[in-house]
Every structure is written in C-alpha cells, then in structure tokens.
Amino acid sequence: MTPLALRIALIHLRARGRQTLVSLLGVATGVGFSIAMAALMQGSQLDFINKIIDATPHIMIKDEFRNPAEQPAARRYADGAVALDGAKPTEELRGIKGAGRTVTQLEAMPGLVVAPILRGQVVIRYFGKDEAAAIVGIDPERHRRVSQLAGDIRDGRLDDLHTAANGLIMGDGLARKLGAGMGDTVTVSSPAGVVFKMKIVALFHTGVISLDEGEVYALLKKVQVLQDRQNVVNRIYVKTDDVYGAFDQARAIEARFGYRAESWDEANQDILEALKIRNVIMYTVVAAILLVAGMGIFNVVSTITFEKLRDIAILKSMGFREADIRAIFVLQGLIAGTAGSMLGWALGFGLCQIMSSIEFKVRFATDLTQLPLYYSPWHYAIATVFAMTAAGLAAYIPARRAARVDPVDIIRGAA
Amino acid sequence: MTNEDRQPLVVARNVTRVLPAAVPVTLVHDIDLDIFGGEVMAITGPSGSGKSSLLYLLGLLDRPTEGRIEIDGADTAAMNSDALARLRLERLGFVFQFHFLLPEFSALENVMIPMRRLGRLDEASMTARATDLLGALDLGDLVRKRPDQLSGGQAQRVAIARALANDPAVLLTDEPTGNLDSKNSAAVFDIFEKLAREDGRAVVTVTHDLDLAGRADRRVELVDGTVVSDRHQH
Numbered sequence: 001m002t003p004l005a006l007r008i009a010l011i012h013l014r015a016r017g018r019q020t021l022v023s024l025l026g027v028a029t030g031v032g033f034s035i036a037m038a039a040l041m042q043g044s045q046l047d048f049i050n051k052i053i054d055a056t057p058h059i060m061i062k063d064e065f066r067n068p069a070e071q072p073a074a075r076r077y078a079d080g081a082v083a084l085d086g087a088k089p090t091e092e093l094r095g096i097k098g099a100g101r102t103v104t105q106l107e108a109m110p111g112l113v114v115a116p117i118l119r120g121q122v123v124i125r126y127f128g129k130d131e132a133a134a135i136v137g138i139d140p141e142r143h144r145r146v147s148q149l150a151g152d153i154r155d156g157r158l159d160d161l162h163t164a165a166n167g168l169i170m171g172d173g174l175a176r177k178l179g180a181g182m183g184d185t186v187t188v189s190s191p192a193g194v195v196f197k198m199k200i201v202a203l204f205h206t207g208v209i210s211l212d213e214g215e216v217y218a219l220l221k222k223v224q225v226l227q228d229r230q231n232v233v234n235r236i237y238v239k240t241d242d243v244y245g246a247f248d249q250a251r252a253i254e255a256r257f258g259y260r261a262e263s264w265d266e267a268n269q270d271i272l273e274a275l276k277i278r279n280v281i282m283y284t285v286v287a288a289i290l291l292v293a294g295m296g297i298f299n300v301v302s303t304i305t306f307e308k309l310r311d312i313a314i315l316k317s318m319g320f321r322e323a324d325i326r327a328i329f330v331l332q333g334l335i336a337g338t339a340g341s342m343l344g345w346a347l348g349f350g351l352c353q354i355m356s357s358i359e360f361k362v363r364f365a366t367d368l369t370q371l372p373l374y375y376s377p378w379h380y381a382i383a384t385v386f387a388m389t390a391a392g393l394a395a396y397i398p399a400r401r402a403a404r405v406d407p408v409d410i411i412r413g414a415a
Numbered sequence: 416m417t418n419e420d421r422q423p424l425v426v427a428r429n430v431t432r433v434l435p436a437a438v439p440v441t442l443v444h445d446i447d448l449d450i451f452g453g454e455v456m457a458i459t460g461p462s463g464s465g466k467s468s469l470l471y472l473l474g475l476l477d478r479p480t481e482g483r484i485e486i487d488g489a490d491t492a493a494m495n496s497d498a499l500a501r502l503r504l505e506r507l508g509f510v511f512q513f514h515f516l517l518p519e520f521s522a523l524e525n526v527m528i529p530m531r532r533l534g535r536l537d538e539a540s541m542t543a544r545a546t547d548l549l550g551a552l553d554l555g556d557l558v559r560k561r562p563d564q565l566s567g568g569q570a571q572r573v574a575i576a577r578a579l580a581n582d583p584a585v586l587l588t589d590e591p592t593g594n595l596d597s598k599n600s601a602a603v604f605d606i607f608e609k610l611a612r613e614d615g616r617a618v619v620t621v622t623h624d625l626d627l628a629g630r631a632d633r634r635v636e637l638v639d640g641t642v643v644s645d646r647h648q649h
C-alpha cells in the first residue's frame with residue numbers, strides 16, 4: 001500500500017508545484033534559521049561559560065558569611081516572647097581567619113588547586129594623573145595555577161614581581177590612561193593611608209575593559225603591608241578538576257570552613273539564567289516560524305484534498321480504507337516536511353558559514369571578535385523533528401477530513 | 416441450473432434507507448432482492464426513484480437504516496468500515512456514469528490501482544493481468560495513454576477493466592452508458608453480457624436506457640424507492 005500512497009502523494013504535490021514549493025521553502029526557512037540560531041546560541045553560551053571557567057576561579061572563598069551571625073540572646077531564647085531591637089553585632093576584622101591552615105587543608109583535597117589573595121582598593125598616581133584600581137595581592141607560584149594571568153601578560157613575566165622591590169603588574173588599558181609604561185614607577189595609595197612607589201614590571205591584556213583598565217597585581221606580602229593588613233587574605237581562589245561539580249564542592253567547602261564559597265556558576269547565576277531564557281525565546285521564535293511553515297503545508301494539502309474529492313471517492317469505492325486515504329495526504333505533508341528539512345539543513349549550514357566569517361567589535365571589549373558558533377548534529381535533528389511534527393500535524397487535519405469523505409455524496413454530486 | 420438451485424451472490428432483505436432530516440427522506444423502502452451470478456440485472460425507474468441509492472447500498476458504499484445486505488453469504492450489517500472496504504476490494508467492482516479514472520495515471524496504472532491495494536500479485540503479474548484486461552476490451556494499444564488522451568468510450572472501458580481488476584463476483588454499474596453514444600453504449604453492454612455469461616459474474620446496472628435494459632436478463636423497476644416489478648426477460 002505504501003508505495004502506491006507515496007506515488008499518489010507525489011503526483012498530487014507535483015500537480016500543485018508552485019504551492020508545494022512555497023510551503024517547502026517555508027519549512028526550509030524554519031529549519032535553516034533554527035539550525036543557525038541554535039549554533040549561535042549554544043556557541044555563545046559555551047564561549048561565555050568557557051571564558052568564565054578559564055578566567056575566573058572555579059570556586060572563590062570570601063571573607064564573609066552567607067547568613068549573618070545570630071545574636072546570642074536570640075540563640076538562647078529562640079522561642080522567647082522578648083524582641084531585641086537595636087542590637088549591634090560585634091565589629092569583626094575582615095579577612096579569612098586561619099587562612100594558611102585553610103589553604104593547606106584545601107590543597108590536601110584531591111583535584112583542588114588553591115591560591116590565597118588579598119584584594120583591596122588603591123589610587124594610582126602618575127605625573128598628576130590619578131586612577132582608582134583594584135589591587136590584588138598574589139603568590140605568583142600559586143596564582144599561576146589558578147589564573148590565566150601569566151598567559152595574559154603581553155610585556156614582562158609574572159615572576160618579574162620578585163625582581164623589583166615593589167613590582168606591579170598593570171592592565172595595559174590602565175597604563176595607557178595613566179600614560180605610564182614598562183619600567184615606570186607609579187605612586188600607589190591605599191585607604192589605610194600607606195603609600196608605595198611601585199615599578200611596573202609587566203603589562204597584561206585580557207580583552208575585558210573592566211580588567212585591563214581597573215586591575216593591578218602585586219606580591220601578596222606587599223599588598224598586605226599596603227593595606228595595613230599583615231598576614232590577612234580575604235579571598236581564596238580554588239580551581240577544580242571537576243568544573244561542573246564546582247557548585248557541590250563549594251557547598252562542601254562552605255559547610256566545612258564556614259566562609260562563603262561561591263562556585264563560578266553560582267557567581268554568574270543571573271547570566272546563566274538569562275541564557276536559559278534566551279534559549280527559550282529562541283526556540284519559541286523557531287517554533288513560530290515552523291508553525292507558519294506548517295500552515296503552508298496545511299494550505300497545500302487542504303487544496304489538494306478539495307481538488308481530489310472525486311479521486312478520493314473512487315478510491316474508497318474501490319476498497320481503500322479511511323486509513324489508506326489518510327496516509328496519502330499525511331504523506332504529502334511529510335514529503336514537504338522532509339524535502340523542506342533537507343533544504344533547511346543546507347540553508348542552516350550556509351548561514352553558519354556566513355556568520356562565522358563575520359568579524360566585529362564588541363562594546364566593552366577591546367578586540368575584534370567573531371560570532372562563536374557550535375556545530376552539532378543535534379541542532380539538525382531537533383529542527384527536523386520540529387519540522388516533521390509540524391508538517392505531519394498540518395497535513396493530518398485535512399487528511400482526516402479527506403478520509404471521512406462520503407463517496408456517495410461525491411459520486412452523486414458528479415453525476 | 417435454475418436460480419432456485421444456486422446461492423445468490425447478493426441478498427437484500429427488507430432494505431430501507433432513510434436520510435435523516437427535518438423531514439426524513441426515504442430513498443428506498445423494504446427492498447428484497449436475490450442477485451445471482453451469471454445474470455445481468457437492470458434497475459430502471461424514473462429519476463429520483465432510488466435506483467442509484469439501491470446500487471450504492473448493494474455495493475456497500477452506503478448502509479441501510481433497516482434490513483440487511485449479504486455478500487457471498489456474509490451479513491454486512493455488523494461489519495465496520497474497514498471490513499466493508501475489504502469486501503468491496505475483493506468481491507465488488509464499480510463503474511459509474513463518469514469514468515473517474517485518476518487523471519495523472521495511465522490506463523494501465525489505473526487498472527493496477529485496485530490490484531496494488533489488494534497486494535496479492537507481484538508487479539509483473541499485475542502488469543500482465545492489467546494488460547490482458549485492457550486487451551480484452553480492445554484497449555491493447557492504449558495502455559500507456561492517460562485518461563485525457565482517451566475518448567469517452569475508451570475511458571469507460573478502462574473504468575470497466577479497473578472494476579474487474581481484482582476479479583470481483585459482482586459488477587455494479589451506475590448509468591455506465593450515460594455519457595456514451597449508442598454504438599459505444601451497445602459495446603459496453605456487450606461486455607457486461609460477456610462478463611455474466613462467460614465469467615459467471617453478477618452484473619447489476621442502473622440505466623435510463625430502456626433499449627439496453629431490454630437486453631438484460633432481469634429487470635427490476637423502482638418507483639418511489641419501492642420495487643414495483645422484478646421480472647426475468649429471457
């Protein structure tokens with residue numbers, strides 16, 4: 001039965017060539033744009049995640065707590081009827097207590113690499129120009145293992161921090177704003193009132209303006225003195241072998257040490273959520289395109305069923321079942337869906353090629369960039385399943401009507 | 416052998432068909448018929464007397480509101496639409512006033528459609544049988560022609576060949592000569608006679624043409640949906 005139904009379906013579609021072509025192009029457009037959009041969306045998402053994973057610590061332990069400490073009175077009289085107003089918590093010195101011990105214990109955990117940090121604010125002056133910046137105190141040997149800083153250095157080396165008495169690694173954007181360069185000495189003032197003369201021993205460039213124009217690095221010990229916070233660290237950077245398990249590991253670290261431990265995905269939760277919403281919007285748009293394509297198929301199959309009522313009647317009088325008639329017209333939709341999908345594959349691939357060749361400059365970034373695309377057969381499969389479902393449903397409605405045609409009515413009408 | 420000694424191919428008992436409407440319309444009323452193989456039966460009557468309605472009921476294209484129809488001893492009343500379709504495919508053949516050939520298919524392919532649906536023969540056997548059927552109806556040279564390349568008489572003969580494709584026991588025809596001239600009409604009726612006499616099929620034909628009806632073995636006359644006469648003519 002199927003080859004005959006297929007043959008009749010093909011003949012019917014050929015007889016309605018122009019209309020079939022339009023509906024087929026509708027499917028192709030939907031599938032093609034779906035593939036291109038999916039490649040772009042997933043590509044940009046993965047690119048973004050990879051950048052986060054590469055550029056930031058997988059887990060950052062901060063000198064703060066997720067929940068404020070409970071007042072002793074509230075703890076003692078949890079169910080008491082007395083309300084405490086205006087209780088002031090004890091002022092605590094910021095910083096991670098027992099950071100050295102914490103670092104040692106973290107390093108003993110399998111798959112983790114750890115670096116202690118002291119981060120603070122400074123004002124940098126160079127020949128009358130003042131610029132505010134974040135200063136990050138690092139241990140170069142440890143920091144090399146948790147950060148891409150060494151790779152981002154364009155001039156000089158990370159180890160050059162050891163070669164000068166007060167060495168400073170500066171973002172190239174900040175240096176440009178100050179008019180300073182390699183080997184120049186700048187004046188660095190901290191909120192604690194300590195002022196250092198520091199020599200620029202290296203320049204880095206990440207491509208992210210906020211970092212290139214707003215961060216400097218120095219040895220941890222120097223920054224502790226500059227901030228007047230001897231032996232204090234306020235961040236511990238952790239890299240893990242299991243990047244996508246960072247959230248659970250951060251929770252475990254937080255439970256063990258008490259300090260807030262934020263994984264990369266928690267820190268960027270809002271953006272990751274936005275990416276999910278963006279995907280939903282994208283697939284909604286694609287579904288809408290395919291819905292319109294489905295209407296095209298509905299239109300062509302409806303027209304054919306109307307034109308072929310006599311044929312349907314005679315086929316039924318010959319002994320074709322309703323299911324046989326339905327199959328003929330559903331096949332027409334599926335043929336248009338299949339051909340449209342295959343055209344859409346070519347269109348989608350072509351669009352990806354075009355998009356991948358476009359170079360442009362992103363605001364807030366200093367480099368030319370290309371659209372990040374991710375090629376996956378799943379994009380083709382998902383778009384095709386969408387298209388075939390839309391085509392099948394669109395054809396089924398008129399096919400069902402055609403199958404229910406009463407041959408007697410048609411034959412009487414023709415007589 | 417007389418009809419009394421044989422089993423009828425088609426039996427209609429108390430068949431009534433009423434169209435539901437605000438004022439119900441009775442198409443046929445209380446019809447009793449036994450139709451045997453080897454006979455050509457003409458159904459005649461004035462327009463609107465229920466001839467075609469009776470034919471569609473006998474051909475299982477319509478269902479009676481009362482009474483029952485048996486084909487080869489099988490009561491069709493309880494059959495679902497798929498079973499009725501199967502019975503039409505295997506045991507019944509239709510020819511209508513218009514040939515209703517599928518316009519995109521050749522004469523040969525049109526004849527092969529019911530065979531393909533039945534699926535009992537391989538491609539070569541189907542082609543051979545369709546070619547034989549068309550040849551027997553003097554259409555041997557036209558097997559590759561499409562319906563729009565055939566004359567009215569030729570197209571109607573292709574429709575007859577298509578109706579015979581699955582070797583049905585009963586051929587039901589509705590004004591098959593209505594669009595043909597007298598010469599072609601006579602030729603078509605010759606074919607019906609041959610199918611009944613030589614192949615033992617039952618041929619039931621609805622016709623307005625009293626000359627042709629006069630050639631039938633049996634003539635059933637309807638008036639207002641009721642059989643008013645049922646007589647053997649030869």
